[in-house]
Amino acid sequence: xxxxxxxxxxxxRLLAWYPALFRREHGEELIAVVxxxxxxxxxxxxxxxxxxxxxxxxxxxxxxxxxxxxxxxAAAVRLMYAGAAxxxxxxxxxxxxxxxxxxxxxxxxxLGHSQPLPVVIAVGIMVGLVLIGLWLWMxxxxxxxxxxxxxxxxxxxxxxxxxxxxxxxxAQVVFxxxxxxxxxxxxxxxxRPTSTAFFKPxxxxxxxxxxxxxxxxx
Amino acid sequence: MQEATFMILTALSSGSQHGYGIITxxxxxxxxxVQLRPGTLYAALDRLRADELIEVEREETVDGRLRRYxxxxxxxxxxxxxxxxxxxxxxxxxxxxxxxxxGTAT
Numbered sequence: 001x002x003x004x005x006x007x008x009x010x011x012x013r014l015l016a017w018y019p020a021l022f023r024r025e026h027g028e029e030l031i032a033v034v035x036x037x038x039x040x041x042x043x044x045x046x047x048x049x050x051x052x053x054x055x056x057x058x059x060x061x062x063x064x065x066x067x068x069x070x071x072x073x074a075a076a077v078r079l080m081y082a083g084a085a086x087x088x089x090x091x092x093x094x095x096x097x098x099x100x101x102x103x104x105x106x107x108x109x110x111l112g113h114s115q116p117l118p119v120v121i122a123v124g125i126m127v128g129l130v131l132i133g134l135w136l137w138m139x140x141x142x143x144x145x146x147x148x149x150x151x152x153x154x155x156x157x158x159x160x161x162x163x164x165x166x167x168x169x170x171a172q173v174v175f176x177x178x179x180x181x182x183x184x185x186x187x188x189x190x191x192r193p194t195s196t197a198f199f200k201p202x203x204x205x206x207x208x209x210x211x212x213x214x215x216x217x218x
Numbered sequence: 219m220q221e222a223t224f225m226i227l228t229a230l231s232s233g234s235q236h237g238y239g240i241i242t243x244x245x246x247x248x249x250x251x252v253q254l255r256p257g258t259l260y261a262a263l264d265r266l267r268a269d270e271l272i273e274v275e276r277e278e279t280v281d282g283r284l285r286r287y288x289x290x291x292x293x294x295x296x297x298x299x300x301x302x303x304x305x306x307x308x309x310x311x312x313x314x315x316x317x318x319x320x321g322t323a324t
Contacts (some may be wrong), residue, residue: 026260032283033237033256049255056257060264067268 003043008035010045062136066143070198073142076189078137080153083099083182084132089173091128095121097171144192147199150190158184219301223262225252227271227298234275234289237263261293263288270295 011034015027034049045053062081066074098120115123127181141149161181164176189195220237222244229235229243241254266272271294275287 022264026264029237029286030256030260032285033241033259035283037239037241037256052255052257052258056261086289150226180254 001199003041004035006043007031007038007045010043011035014045014050014053015057015062017054019057019061020144022060040175052080061102066198070194072189072192072195073145076186076195077143079182079186079189080135080142083179084135084139086175086179086182087128087132090179091125091132093175094124094128098124125217145199150195150199153190157187219297220262221252222254222258223266224298224301225247225254226259226262226266227294227301230272230288230290231295231298234287236285236287240288266294270294 007030011031012027015023015030034053038045038049052141066077098117138149138153138156142153160180164180225244225248228241228247229240235243237256237259241256241259244252244254263272267274267288270291272288273291275289277284278284279285
């Protein structure tokens, strides 16, 4: 197999990072450009070229694809990704503090019982991953205009509000308040009129839109 | 508007171009300062198409490889024009103030 063919095969593997729809529509075109940008005699993708494809592919999978007509939804989706990021940082800090603080004692109290450190860490990681997953799931579903996601996001925010008083310790309270404020902003944005127009089923949107738009001159 | 987006729209302002053409043109326009990578370019092109600032003009196959040519839409031309005017106003303001302050702006 020639260097060119090897290089192309390796680049094609990197395209797996992209959404399937994008690969179908632009995969061949992107491979052509990537190959044109590669120097002759190269048989492996460079580190920078690989990083560029992986980063762009991931970004295309994760970024909100909300139309410009619904800026409030786009802002809410960005805040939900911020929520996932803050929760990730919170999880890392929590694990580090459990390791450093609990490491001396060898066990920590969890749900009213003294538990060995690995159990506390495993439970913490699971809870953290579920919370991060919820932020990402809600971001994705809301960006796709699913009205159930808007309702579920609001319910989850309600549950977070009920749970606010359960936090103790400065770091926990700061984390809880920051994520709660993010949630508050998300819920507020999701129920703005421009968001509501975006979440309506296509048939209703058109009927509602023409009825609302007709008296306006713009 | 991000610099890469501005440069891509600028590259397309004088006529349609394919992906590799945009990369080489942006490099030329910016005196080699902006070097777009293919992944970054296609993420930007995808967003610009979704925002209806650019569109596909035609496709062709060269040496067995697919080439797609992109061009500015009317909205894209307006957006680039507005952004260029805004940047020019800022640059003019900066140069004027530097002169007033006895700087080296020439």
